[in-house]
Amino acid sequence: MRILFLSPRQCWPPHGGAKIREYHFLRTLAALGEVTYTYFADRGSAPLSRDDLPFVAEIVAVPKPKAYEIGQLVRGIAGRWPLSVLNYSSPEMKACVERLTHAGPFDVTHVDSIHLLRYANHNCKRVVYNWHNIESEAMRRYGESVRSPARRWYSSITAAKLHALERDILGEAFGHVVCSERERCVLHKIAPNARIAVIENGVDCAYFSEPDGSTPLDSLVFIARLENVANALAASTFARTIWPRIRERMPRLRLMLVGAEPLPAVQQLASLPGVEVTGTVADVRPYYRRAVAAVVPLLSGSGTRLKILEAMAARVPVISTAVGAEGLDAISGKHLLIAEPEDPEAWTRHITAIAANESRDRICEAALEFVKARYDWDMLERKLKTTYENWFREKT
Template sequence: MVAAAATAAISFPETAGLDEDTCYWAALLARFDVATTPAPVLLYHHDEARMARRFVQTPRATFLAIALELDKLAGLGIAKDVLQWRKAWIAQRISRQLLKHKQYGAAMRMMRAVRAHKTLGGSWKTLQYRTRIHAGAMVERPGHRLDARRDRERRTLIVSYDPAFPPTSGSDLRNYRNADAAARFGPVCLVSVKPKFAGNAADPLIRLEALSIEGEPRTASVGWWRTRAENRILRSALARLEALAREFRPDTIIVEGVGLFKLLRPLRPLAAQLILDMHNVESDLAAQIRRLSAKRTAAAFGVRFLERKALSLVDRVWVCSNLDRQKLMRLSRHKIPIHVVPNGIPQASDVPTHLPAEPSTGNGFPVIVFIGHLAYPPNVDAAQRLASVIFPRIRHALPDARLVLAGRTPRPAVQALARLPGVELIEDPADVAPLLSSAHLTVVPLTAGGGTRIKILEAMAAGVPVIATPIAAEGLDLVENDEVLLADTDETLAEMAIGLCLDPERRARQRLRAHQAAWARFGLQAIRDAIRDGLGPNGAAA
């Protein structure tokens, strides 16, 4: 507890993006007598991932900003040796992160500040870091036998069913995000079975192609028989894909899910590495959707057989979460690498990373949003229950409440919901950012689903509190009652929404914690690291 007068001339340094709290409290405590209590009065949640990103992206600028602020503390009587130790300690932490990201040259330069301190510079940990940095630098040195493989650009071909550009919903957001991350390692060709939309990708390293042309005559399909889980692929589309692969010469081909199973065998000889990107464990999802019918359970068994066949044809598999990885490991009969490449924050490079202010209540309170593909059966069911069961309960307690349903190709059942009091439907929104910026919360009452829900990450990254069913938040490893509120029943979901709206302090706390979690675990750097690891040793070269 600090008297207001004591802090009048002290503020957090604005130029230092890290350690600013240390500088602030050091300046304060150097001026006044201090009384201490052994009992904790505040729990500080340290965002290690966010700090690591800042270290790796701008290591020198980050260190210099902190060093300048620490130098100012010398005028308050803090010993210079103490300040030098702190600088060396910060430099050592930055070096550790640079070493983890294989930035050996930058890590070596940062270690000079560590060595400048007589105690920390001669420590066993410093010696370990220096040894590892020198070993890594030798591997990267021109002329080393691994250098040719390490420096060669990686060419990646990504095959999806629907066009991934412009990205607007779950599958295309993931596919385009994967292409964007892979483009850091070399050229990428993003190709869809269906005709592509007009326009080119923003990144010149991403080439957009399509295997079908709008209005062309329909040819025979690949294979004489296919399961309900497979997409129909024309023979003409396969011929174009084979020609494109020979012309593009990819090192790695990534195929979107078992729906494109018929392409795996033809693509197998056309690249050194074939990866199956499973947005969902489809057999598990089919069992959830069809669990009430014995006839439909047999269909789920057919999907499971298809998945096992697919796993036998590829070199690696990507899944969205550790939970999906566990499901797939139980399903697979082959020892195949399964990598977690999580769904990330959509278009994260275009989204501000700071927590925005909560929207005003001038256009109703609360404004509740539900965003998703509104032809996808689990989303249709969730939208119907939200609009007809959950929202009326909320509106009874909060009469000014509004519900906004937004998404592509809404089914007639969803379109009919717009006639309910307080409900608005926005079909095929060009941009969901304005919807999120005007929302006070989102309610996601899914009872079935696979992978992880991008709609939840998108809301959290925009500072919108999330209330959801456990299955909706499955695989995201969010902290219940802190980063997200969870309930199984429609009645409890409504009660939680009302309670959160009536408690502004709790709502502000959840907004902050959810926003921090989204950017720390699902931001750009986290996804790029996952893609690098998922591409394997050759793909990690960049």
């Protein structure tokens, strides 16, 4: 079986939620057939090689096009395609896909983002989309979470364009893979006959569950891609409105904002008392080992958060908004704690109780057993392999 795998990013090294999910999908598909991995490479970065991804048959890198150009912004408002799709406009990628498909037909085209729909090989009978989230939902929620009227308006029209594209894709493609049962229900309301499988986001439990009882617990951590606007907004809101109250109760505690390429608004938070912004780190585990708790103060988004699963596997209690924990079958009060941005006192109450170990051990043990049973990548890779084997066995 020949498989064309299209990606908007390079998945190695697999740091960050989307890269981690993509890496495990790529590895699983490579066990099913001969995979040609075609991806957009950051300009100036070294291309991936078979040393990085030894399980794929071929690796093809295409320079990532410039994004957010004035012309793209205008077309994103006036035209059919939303800006998030126009950002991936690339004659090089179009030519690359044409060259690859003319060299020999692919049995399956795997598209790792709906933003690449214009490169999907629709001459191939089986086009499968991996939905890291529901893009229209994430955009709509972002618009609802910001105060700027211009951003709210722009988010609204972009969400509508994305929804229209999602409806078309659901009707045209062979299959779809989503992160949660909730998302499958949402998409089935749009397209009742669509073939949709749930493959949850996962975590390498063995990698994270290395206890280190000698390390002092002296911080809160928010680990996320801090160039992402939803994560940046969450970090800013927490640091400016919730953190000061927590610090009043626990003046020795630090807030660690850990993640690659933080936006300027996040970098500025380092000037606040007790706040540190790390930027890119090679290994997040040392930050978990020092954490009283992991906070996930998201106000918007879609999909499911690998950062929650990682913290649970690392035996770190999680305090999240309801949106942040959405899509996971975790129970508040048992596997994690829920608090909302408009209630700083709830965050403070939860964190002081955990710091006093009133509930820490109980929550950590329950959460660890939860992720081992439901979200370990070894189990999810087997589930994905079975799903694809059943799909690819079908006649079209």
